[in-house]
Amino acid sequence: MNEPNKQNSIFKVIGASSLGTLIEWYDFYIFGSLATIIGAKLFPADAGASALINTLAIFAAGFIVRPFGALVFGRLGDLIGRKYTFLLTLVLMGGSTFLIGLIPSYETIGYAAPILVLILRLVQGLALGGEYGGAATYVAEHAPKGKRGFFTSWIQTTATLGLFLSLGIIVLSKNIIGAEAFADWGWRIPFLLSILLVGVSIYIRLKMHESPMFTKLKTEGNISKNPLKESFNNKGNFKMVLLALFGATMGQGVIWYTGQFYAQSFIENTCKIDFNDSRYILLWGIAFATPFFVVFGSWSDKVGRKWIMLIGMLLGIIFYRPIYQLFLDKSDVTTWNTSAILKENAPIVTRHALHSEGDSIITSSSRVNLINGASFNVVSIDTVYADANKMIGHAQVVKDKVLPTSTFWLFVGLVFFQILLVTMVYGPIAAFLVELFPTKIRYTSMSLPYHVGNGVFGGLVPFVATLIASFAGSTPLSGLWYPIGIAALSFIIGAVYLSNKKDENVND
Amino acid sequence: MKSIKKILGLVWIILGPAAMAFMAWQAWDKIGQAEPGIAQTNTALQWGIILLIFIPIAIGLVIFGKYAWAGEYEKLPESSEEI
Numbered sequence: 001m002n003e004p005n006k007q008n009s010i011f012k013v014i015g016a017s018s019l020g021t022l023i024e025w026y027d028f029y030i031f032g033s034l035a036t037i038i039g040a041k042l043f044p045a046d047a048g049a050s051a052l053i054n055t056l057a058i059f060a061a062g063f064i065v066r067p068f069g070a071l072v073f074g075r076l077g078d079l080i081g082r083k084y085t086f087l088l089t090l091v092l093m094g095g096s097t098f099l100i101g102l103i104p105s106y107e108t109i110g111y112a113a114p115i116l117v118l119i120l121r122l123v124q125g126l127a128l129g130g131e132y133g134g135a136a137t138y139v140a141e142h143a144p145k146g147k148r149g150f151f152t153s154w155i156q157t158t159a160t161l162g163l164f165l166s167l168g169i170i171v172l173s174k175n176i177i178g179a180e181a182f183a184d185w186g187w188r189i190p191f192l193l194s195i196l197l198v199g200v201s202i203y204i205r206l207k208m209h210e211s212p213m214f215t216k217l218k219t220e221g222n223i224s225k226n227p228l229k230e231s232f233n234n235k236g237n238f239k240m241v242l243l244a245l246f247g248a249t250m251g252q253g254v255i256w257y258t259g260q261f262y263a264q265s266f267i268e269n270t271c272k273i274d275f276n277d278s279r280y281i282l283l284w285g286i287a288f289a290t291p292f293f294v295v296f297g298s299w300s301d302k303v304g305r306k307w308i309m310l311i312g313m314l315l316g317i318i319f320y321r322p323i324y325q326l327f328l329d330k331s332d333v334t335t336w337n338t339s340a341i342l343k344e345n346a347p348i349v350t351r352h353a354l355h356s357e358g359d360s361i362i363t364s365s366s367r368v369n370l371i372n373g374a375s376f377n378v379v380s381i382d383t384v385y386a387d388a389n390k391m392i393g394h395a396q397v398v399k400d401k402v403l404p405t406s407t408f409w410l411f412v413g414l415v416f417f418q419i420l421l422v423t424m425v426y427g428p429i430a431a432f433l434v435e436l437f438p439t440k441i442r443y444t445s446m447s448l449p450y451h452v453g454n455g456v457f458g459g460l461v462p463f464v465a466t467l468i469a470s471f472a473g474s475t476p477l478s479g480l481w482y483p484i485g486i487a488a489l490s491f492i493i494g495a496v497y498l499s500n501k502k503d504e505n506v507n508d
Numbered sequence: 509m510k511s512i513k514k515i516l517g518l519v520w521i522i523l524g525p526a527a528m529a530f531m532a533w534q535a536w537d538k539i540g541q542a543e544p545g546i547a548q549t550n551t552a553l554q555w556g557i558i559l560l561i562f563i564p565i566a567i568g569l570v571i572f573g574k575y576a577w578a579g580e581y582e583k584l585p586e587s588s589e590e591i
Contacts, residue, residue, distance in 0.1 A: 063557060063561045064557060064560070064561060235575075235580075236585065238571075239572075239575045239581070240584075240585070242575070243581065245565075245568065246520075452565065456565065460558070463554070463558075470538075493520075496509070496513055497513060497576070497581045498584075501584075501586075
């Protein structure tokens, strides 16, 4: 094939692979982004039962099914080929996402609703576990020598762009149809829309050819008979699986989740920033940082993969606490110029009777708008006891903060920096993993450490952060010790044991 | 560097069971603190899943440490034939 045709062909491969992977991430994220609304519509009002099913949906899909999907589809990809395997994962993911959008409410079908959500969520986790390894392997096996980092980095953009797309579609749908209609039925739009995106992607993927390296192996009769056994029972390969997990994907997973999900959750829930503002901050941060996946992927072709990834981890270890301290300090309304009030609405007062003995809760909420464009809600909560001997309990919360413009852009900058670290650890990692394992067991061998690193170590960031926050003497920043500790461990293992050598020949 | 790799191997061998013991203690503590009934079942379910998934990872860390102690990572394979 001549050079322009070769270039054209590889860009087709990247386009087709990336589009499908992006849609899979989009499908996976909209569930997380809309979890509260899904909980209200499809789960029982009984908080206990609802929490139980939710736990299964979140924990099982992320931590058990995803690595299991990596094994199931990795094995399939090494046995029947990359193309058909990641076509199957796309169909499973798109189909289950679409079906979630069609599930009748809990009021209509009772417990069948949350059970269906759980089943479909498990299918999503399974499909996601199989998708990434296939797409990364497929692109890498088409990429020319010396450009593997550059070409696979396009696949790496998809996880972040999938999050961008899911946030964008949710915010857009909500703004178009209004918050009330969105909470009522509009939340189904992002799920139903998935079928169109998946349809296009399936059409494109069907036109693709099998990876040339896999085709060669198959023609020569050299494909693996038992990829699981060869991956994990062969000491030479298994030690590389362990090294990939502890020296790279484990640290990469926590940097990834902290920079994107923990940042959003911290800004929204701890700093009490307005729902839309917190999403706009993330959207801008992602938009500015995404090109750097390709920059670092491409740079890794020249200087090696190892140190780019490890420096990304090191910068996270050093800067996470100062960054999150700045989030806290700058979102504190007492540091804003609150004397310049433009308008303060009259408080809306509501009274809630408590179950016993005539006690009640009085909530008073007023919106304060400042001249610099910032605004916030001041909510006072008083517990009034029927027993006159008991003191009135009082609490005040400032929430739904809309930041002053300069602070808003500072937050965008801080999120941008965190996502820049994500691009450093994540941009080169597909090429790094592909080069670590032989063609005949590549799909299986690289998928497992990737999904354990991301799904388990990364996915546990919110859970462990909350756990640490429950310890005596903890502060709002204490939760950061988990990603910092895991990234530090991975940095040490990577620095000591990994090689910076690029494997020029992956055709083996 | 070879001796650092080896000595750190011992650290990983110890860290695997130590991390599991810490998690098991946390699980016991948090399940005990949860209100009896569905909240306790829910906490037990969360921790059950986490322990289930972390046991093989901790075993993996011990095996990684054992390989490091045995010098398996002194020279990484240059090509797939060496694997």
